[in-house]
Amino acid sequence: AQTVTQSQPEMSVQEAETVTLSCTYDTSESDYYLFWYKQPPSRQMILVIRQEAYKQQNATENRFSVNFQKAAKSFSLKISDSQLGDAAMYFCAYRSARNYGGSQGNLIFGKGTKLSVKP
């Protein structure tokens, strides 16, 4: 079974600085997707960034980028130029690329990292 581990329950960053959130995962599959979701106090889960395992190039979305190390099964999120609005829970998630019928699309989540941004 696949697992996702986020070893940092809480992180803090100064506004305008850079912070990296860690995520490791375990799987025997070779084809899968990895995601970072943001959940602000409003509860809405917002997709931050997505990485396909077959792509060697690290995904980037504006101030958000990942360091995807497939052999090490590591998928960290870097937030540059942190803003107050980045404060939220961040969840790392895994999804198999295989179609298991009813299980297709199921995300396996880590426990989350609470990010605080200091002004």
Next chain:
Amino acid sequence: SAVISQKPSRDICQRGTSLTIQCQVDSQVTMMFWYRQQPGQSLTLIATANQGSEATYESGFVIDKFPISRPNLTFSTLTVSNMSPEDSSIYLCSVGFGGELFFGEGSRLTVL
């Protein structure tokens, strides 16, 4: 993208009662997913709902406790039956669309 609306946004319920949560999507989707997020915890999949067939439940979740309906390709309901304080959670509806998963805003249930 997909826009997902959930009702109710929050509710306070009495022990032993049941509550039905509705999930409406603005696009037709094959599968809808129901997640539970207990206080301070991550998200756990309850079940996958396909239109026109029985929902598929994950280990630890049963149909008698969490009956699900999926009458068409844009709508689903999750009922939390015979509630106890341990059912106090956020329940989220999710759909896969265009290779991504989108989430509703969640329904926060508090059981007294």
